[in-house]
Amino acid sequence: MASTTFLLELGVEELPPAAIDSLSDALARGIADGLREAEVSFDDVQAYATPRRLAVHVTQLADKQPDREVERRGPALAAAFNDGKPTKAAEGFARSCGVGVDELIHLETDKGTWLGYRELQRGEATEQLLPDIVSKAIAALPVPKNMRWGASRIEFSRPVHWLVMLYGDRVVEAEILGLTAGRTTYGHRFHAPSAIELGHVDDYLTTLEEAYVLADRDRRRERIREQVLAEAECQEALAVIDEELLTEVSGLVEWPVALTGSFDERFLEVPPECLISSMKANQKYFHLLDDEGRLKPLFITVSNIESHNPQLVIEGNEKVIRPRLADAAFFYDTDRKTPLDSRRKGLASVVFQQQLGTLADKASRSAVVACHIAEQIGGDVTHAERAAQLAKCDLVTEMVLEFPELQGIMGCYYARHDGEAEDVAQALYEQYLPRFAGDTIPQSRTGLALALADRLDTLVGIFGIGQRPTGTKDPFALRRAAIGVLNIMIKGELDLDLRELLELAAAQHKDLPKAKGLVDDVLDYMLERFRAWTQDEDIPVEVYLAVRARPVTKPLDFARRIRAVHAFSQREEAAALAAANKRVSNILAKQEHDGSTGVAADLLREDAERALASALASQRAEVEPLIRSARYTEALDILAGLREPVDRFFDDVMVVVDDLEVRRNRLALLASLQALFLEVADIAELQQ
Structure with a gap:
């Protein structure tokens, strides 16, 4: 099967620069998908584009579809013959296949034997398939807004003026968007305005470059x-x-x-x-x-x-x-000429969200939360309140109205000009940090407090009116706000309880229609962002699930546990202990254990259970102080030493015995083992 190179070029009037790459990539993708669907082989598809053209270059494009053997099934054998003679059903099927009944074959299936016919279906020439493939690819382009030109009813992003479709050195016959395909292209509008005849696809880039066009x-x-x-x-x-x-x-x-x-x-x-x-x-x-x-x-x-x-x-x-x-x-x-403080009254006429009030309302709510956070992290409460009051004032300045991307930046400049405290001015800029993945977090205590308070107010407010993000829509950027809160608390090493802060933020809103269960809903949503956070850190999702299984509501603590469990999961003992914890969980659930962890020493009958009880008591004494000081990695390193007594216990001890007291004691011993690990995470999840 022969192959050569194909070129499509659509000449247009100047396209919107922001749309060129997306249109170009979509056109190449559409043509590639069309060729795959038609089962026409090719090597590579390259997208080219300039303001005046969209082009696709396909290398090693086969000249035809592959031949295929097609199998057709006719009537069941029992209905195809009557006393050895073909029935009308058999004759009709043979005619539809263009052969005689004697040329049909028998097809054996699990449902019986049928008359059938196999024929070789010749692949269609690629040049015959290309017009339809290109037309569909162009029709599917994500054009933001179509337009018409002249008297034509044809629509596209911009008026189209020429169409090149070459397969090697041959023109592919086609009519698309009212244009007949040819080999004529055009160079630079001013430097080389004359028509250019392309002799071969392979000449495309060099020919255009000679005409002052870099198409790549x-x-x-x-x-x-x-x-x-x-x-x-x-x-x-x-x-x-x-x-x-x-x-x-x-x-x-x-x-x-x-x-x-x-x-x-x-x-x-x-x-x-x-x-x-x-x-x-x-x-x-x-x-x-x-x-x-x-x-x-x-x-x-x-x-x-x-x-x-x-x-x-x-x-x-x-x-x-x-x-x-x-x-x-x-x-x-x-x-x-107008101090920021004087602009506060103007915020009362700027709506933040219809059901959540104005920017002035938002400033008042954020001030309460910012003050609380500042107090907890050792910041200046007075400055935090002042920063929250001034936070959105630059939104009504002439500069920010002209250049919205300067919000916060201008607030900082104007606050300094007004003589505000330096950390107040700095906070007006820092309230929007981090703006994207990898961005810095606020450096001042006031900035940290304001950045957290503003995001938490938005999260509980928008969730409270029932507009939580969906898979495709997040108009208030709540995902970014949630991730921003987590990053600030983790990178800033702020030991803050997220549930407590959300309860405070929610209390500042009045009459939220979705107030019931609001804090739990927002908290779950925010902690779920840790799933993506662990992926970014190349940490398996099982580690996230192990920590998520525990009622941890401090993001900094959550992150420390994740890192500790991830380090533990790399140890040789991890798999065995995860399996043992899973087994313990199943046993306790099946036996409907009441959760008691009190172990009676006089009921420990086997050497293996006495050894496990001793190891648990010893390691609990070492581990609990480490856990209280959030030194989870060290705690899990010590707990890894339980592998040998745990393995020995399951090898030598029968838990479910007839003696109820002994059984309960052994269940309590297992519950004590599980509880010690659960102080950090549910490592049974690692077995997934």
């Missing part, structure tokens, strides 16, 4: 990175390359050319975050830092043309950025 997304992205770094080096500066911005810029150009521009140094009086946000959000510029990490009055723009007069392009960009930065400076100056 990854190569274009890396070309931009290299150019930006080179420009920064020329300026003796450090370029800050945000990966999201890099991807977006790559989606705006086909032939990137990085250029460095400058702006007036007076704008550096504005907080650098404001200038950076303006440059990134509005102009898609990369900013530069000096050796000490301070913003330089320079920017790097990526042009889509190789100008004969690059200075003209630079001056044009400098002219555009000037009023943008002037706006940022104006917002900053205007906002500082």
Whole structure:
């Protein structure tokens, strides 16, 4: 079976840069899935894309489907013949197969014998299958919003202008989106606007590059990175390359050319975050830092043309950025004229959530919880209350209304300008930490208290109105809030009881429709986040289940137990002791033991049970102080020494004996063994 390379290119007007990668990947995935469904073999599928084209390149694509032997089953043998002569049923089946009755075969099944027919079904040519496969892949693209153009009723993300479908050097005959497939493509809109005839699929990338188009997304992205770094080096500066911005810029150009521009140094009086946000959000510029990490009055723009007069392009960009930065400076100056404290009354008109009240209500609730947390972790209660009152005030400033990503950042700047305590100002920024996986947690006690209080208020409030997250919807980012609380408590080593804090947070809300069982519901949801946390730490889920089986409500304590149990699970003794604990659990449940752990020494008849009782007493004395001080790893290391007496007990001792007193005593001994391990976790879960 022969194979060659296939190319699809859909030429469009400029696509939204944020959608290019998702559309490109979805198109490649759709074509690959279509080929697999048609059982056409291929080696690799590569997605290419620029603002003006979506392309898919398939290597080693077979020229046809494989031939298949098809088996058809007809009437049962008993109904196919009457006195040795074929019935109408047999003759009709033979005609449908295009053969005579004598060419049919007998098919033996577990339900009897049937007439049948086997034929070789020739595979269809790939070129005949491709139009339908491509059409379905395009129709299934996740286009956020379709549009029409001209008098046509055809819809797509942007108007389409050309369609290339080549199998090797041959055009695949097809009509898609109102376009007839051909071999004509187009290069750069300005540098190479004329039509280009592709001779062979393998010429695609080089032909376009000669026409000032880098169709390979990854190569274009890396070309931009290299150019930006080179420009920064020329300026003796450090370029800050945000990966999201890099991807977006790559989606705006086909032939990137990085250029460095400058702006007036007076704008550096504005907080650098404001200038950076303006440059990134509005102009898609990369900013530069000096050796000490301070913003330089320079920017790097990526042009889509190789100008004969690059200075003209630079001056044009400098002219555009000037009023943008002037706006940022104006917002900053205007906002500082009104202290944050004076903006508190404005929060009363900003709804947090219809059933949960305004931002002012949220601030009041959070203040109570923040004060309680601050007291418990050794923070300043007065500062925690003040930070909670001011936490959301920057949301009504001009700067944050223009650049929402600066919330918290501007609150910190404005609080410092107003003369607030430094840890209060710092807390206004830290309340949103951690913002993503791996991000830092608040460093100040006030920031820790505020960050926890704000998230806990949101969690109990949204759960309390019955809007807990579903598999696909989490509009209030409750998963992130829950994980944030856990990370803060664990990384900050805060020995706080989550149930107690949730009860306090829930008490600040009035008339929640789902108040019954609310704290238990939120607590279970939050502790369940440890399942993902253990996966991120490469810890087996059985370890999480072992700890989850215990009523542990302090996240820091939960994490310490998980790490201790994970270390214990690596020991040679772990499997045997986990199996023994599982056996103990089954025995106690089957015998309906009352939970008593009191062991009578005079009822210990066998050497093995006396040895186990002695070992338990000895190790309990060593282990209990360690458990009280949360030194779980050391405690489990000691308990690992119980393997030998436990194994010996089960080898030599019959638990369920006729003597009821002896039986109860042995059950109490096993319950004592189980209870000692349960002080840390239910290690029986490790057997899973």
